[in-house]
Amino acid sequence: MKTALLWFKTDLRLEDNETLMKAMAQCKQLVPVYCFDEAHFETTSFGFKKTGTFRAQFLLESLQDLDKNLREIGSGLLILRGKPEVEIPKIVRLYKAQKVFAKREVAYEEKHTEQRVQNELWKLKCEMETFSTSTLYHAEDLPFSINNIPDVFTTFRKKTEKDALIRPIFERPLAIHSPEIPEMNLPSLTELDLTPQEADSRAALVFKGGESEAIKRLNYYLFESKKIATYKETRNGMVGGDYSSKFSAWLALGCLSPRLIYVQLKKYEAQFGANDSTYWLIFELLWRDFFRFMFKKHQTKLFQASGITEGKKIPKAVSEKLLLDWINGTTGVDFIDANMRELKKTGFMSNRGRQNVASYFCNDLQLDWRIGASYFEEQLIDYDVCSNWGNWAYLAGVGNDPRENRYFNIEKQASDYDKNKAFRNLWLKE
Numbered sequence: 001m002k003t004a005l006l007w008f009k010t011d012l013r014l015e016d017n018e019t020l021m022k023a024m025a026q027c028k029q030l031v032p033v034y035c036f037d038e039a040h041f042e043t044t045s046f047g048f049k050k051t052g053t054f055r056a057q058f059l060l061e062s063l064q065d066l067d068k069n070l071r072e073i074g075s076g077l078l079i080l081r082g083k084p085e086v087e088i089p090k091i092v093r094l095y096k097a098q099k100v101f102a103k104r105e106v107a108y109e110e111k112h113t114e115q116r117v118q119n120e121l122w123k124l125k126c127e128m129e130t131f132s133t134s135t136l137y138h139a140e141d142l143p144f145s146i147n148n149i150p151d152v153f154t155t156f157r158k159k160t161e162k163d164a165l166i167r168p169i170f171e172r173p174l175a176i177h178s179p180e181i182p183e184m185n186l187p188s189l190t191e192l193d194l195t196p197q198e199a200d201s202r203a204a205l206v207f208k209g210g211e212s213e214a215i216k217r218l219n220y221y222l223f224e225s226k227k228i229a230t231y232k233e234t235r236n237g238m239v240g241g242d243y244s245s246k247f248s249a250w251l252a253l254g255c256l257s258p259r260l261i262y263v264q265l266k267k268y269e270a271q272f273g274a275n276d277s278t279y280w281l282i283f284e285l286l287w288r289d290f291f292r293f294m295f296k297k298h299q300t301k302l303f304q305a306s307g308i309t310e311g312k313k314i315p316k317a318v319s320e321k322l323l324l325d326w327i328n329g330t331t332g333v334d335f336i337d338a339n340m341r342e343l344k345k346t347g348f349m350s351n352r353g354r355q356n357v358a359s360y361f362c363n364d365l366q367l368d369w370r371i372g373a374s375y376f377e378e379q380l381i382d383y384d385v386c387s388n389w390g391n392w393a394y395l396a397g398v399g400n401d402p403r404e405n406r407y408f409n410i411e412k413q414a415s416d417y418d419k420n421k422a423f424r425n426l427w428l429k430e
Contacts, residue, residue: 001027003095003179007088007102007117008034008077009110011133011254012062013211014069016169019131023101029177031095032070034063035080035087037113041192046374053194054347054381058209060186062253065210067184073173076181085116092126095179103254104130106296107385108303135289136258136282137164139296146296151308151400153290160286169259202426203346205241207249207381214250218261221245222268231277238350238423245281248382249348251288258285291390294400302389305370307398315368322365326357327375329427335414336360338427347381352417358395359408369396 004027011017012034023030040051051059067077080087088100100121105111118128132139139146143163150156189196199206222228227242237243250256262282269278294302301308305315325331329341339353349357354376361372373392377383393399395406418424 001098003027003029003031003097004099004101005088005092005095005097006030006032007084007100008032008066009103009105009254010252011103012066013214013255013257014066014073015172015211015215016133016257016260018133018170019101019103020173021170022129022131023099024173024176027099029179030075031078031091031097031178031181032075032176033078033080033088033091034066035082035084036187036192037084038082039109039113041194044374044377046371048374048378049194050377051192051194052347052378053189053197054379055383056189056192056194057196058207058249058347058381059253060189061209061213062211062255063186063209064184065212065255069211070176070181073175075176075178077184078181079185079187081187083116084113085120088117089120089124089126092121092124098126100126100128102128102130103134104132106292107389108300110385133257134254135292136166136262136285137289138167139293141165141167142293146293149293149297151294153287153400156290156293157283157286160289166259166262169257169263200345202342204239204342204348204350205246207246207348209249209253209255211250211255214247214256217246217250218256218264221247222264226268226272228265228268228281229272229275229277232280233277235280236350236352236417238352238418239426244351248384252382252384252387258288261285288384288387290400291386294390295386302393302399303370305368305398307393307396308400309398313396313398315370316366318367318371319365322367323371326361326365326367326372331360333360333410334424334428335410335418338418338424341427343376343379347379349380352413354391355395356408356410356413358392359406360410362396363407364410369393369398 004023006020006023011019014020043049063077070076092100105114121128137160141164143159225242234243247256247261251258265278265281298308306313326340329337331337336357339349339357343349358372361367362369369392373389376388390399394401397406
């Protein structure tokens with residue numbers, strides 16, 4: 001095959017990218033493209049933008065880095081804007097491409113976009129081939145079919161760890177043959193109808209997008225600082241850059257693959273020894289896999305008020321004041337307010353914070369959990385559709401949890417995890 005398009009989405013990397021390697025194996029020249037899907041910058045029915053400033057900025061940085069890395073090996077990244085089902089076929093015609101290679105989607109909207117593109121490509125007699133590139137374990141290697149995956153994480157984890165293998169990674173290519181790719185033309189935040197926001201000096205970490213930064217962070221956390229050695233003890237921290245791995249933003253855009261983390265972790269263990277903390281990072285990656293497989297299994301259910309539960313949970317009427325107080329960190333509950341201000345100012349929040357503010361939203365304020373999930377979708381720099389909506393449904397009691405009521409005692413949580421008020425003092429002072 002002479003020419004193919006490589007459609008990058010949330011797999012913005014060269015290392016361990018099956019889509020890229022399979023495309024290179026099947027064709028003489030590749031045209032790498034990324035499409036700014038206009039639907040990703042719309043306002044949702046809940047009143048929030050699908051992509052906010054922090055993630056958009058991180059995306060722009062990630063695309064710059066991908067273009068740089070591609071140009072070093074003879075290619076480059078072509079930027080498109082609009083509807084993928086319109087823009088991708090245009091480039092197929094322009095380059096006379098015979099095939100499009102892309103990452104396989106699992107969530108409802110993303111799958112529909114993929115299908116619309118495929119329908120238009122068929123009209124051009126152009127095939128599309130997709131690959132699963134987001135998980136630690138490949139769906140085909142699980143010890144159960146997608147429809148039979150257990151809805152309880154512990155059951156899923158034990159059986160998967162016992163009976164499934166993690167595939168080896170795909171090496172980074174040394175050269176790609178491409179036609180001449182014009183210089184990259186990225187839109188600005190303003191052109192994406194977003195307002196640039198100044199960095200807050202209190203941010204836990206300065207996140208910079210791109211595979212190069214992802215690999216730097218991976219090396220730092222495992223080998224330079226060896227912070228991984230105490231991950232299980234520190235992961236519930238709230239202040240600073242090193243209490244947790246902070247890999248999530250790079251994982252969400254696919255600047256880093258979970259299997260590369262696994263491979264490097266095994267190197268670390270071979271050199272310095274394994275412990276509960278090294279295992280716990282794999283445990284967290286498995287949670288990420290689990291939510292992705294749940295979306296393959298349950299499809300639209302995890303976007304509905306009743307989630308995957310039998311009983312219909314009727315969302316409470318929205319109180320604009322309660323919602324705005326929660327968003328702005330003015331509820332009067334200091335632990336909730338500190339976390340919500342961190343999210344608003346930085347696009348990031350600790351795992352401990354996320355669980356508490358979601359529990360407070362669902363149980364104390366008794367608001368529709370989907371509104372909270374939609375606000376997180378706009379704000380989070382590390383937003384991942386499956387992890388975000390899966391976790392919110394879980395905390396709202398309509399997701400993957402055998403317990404009906406996951407209520408967090410906020411005062412107890414604050415005294416357990418912010419004993420000396422270091423976190424609250426940091427974010428509540430103006």
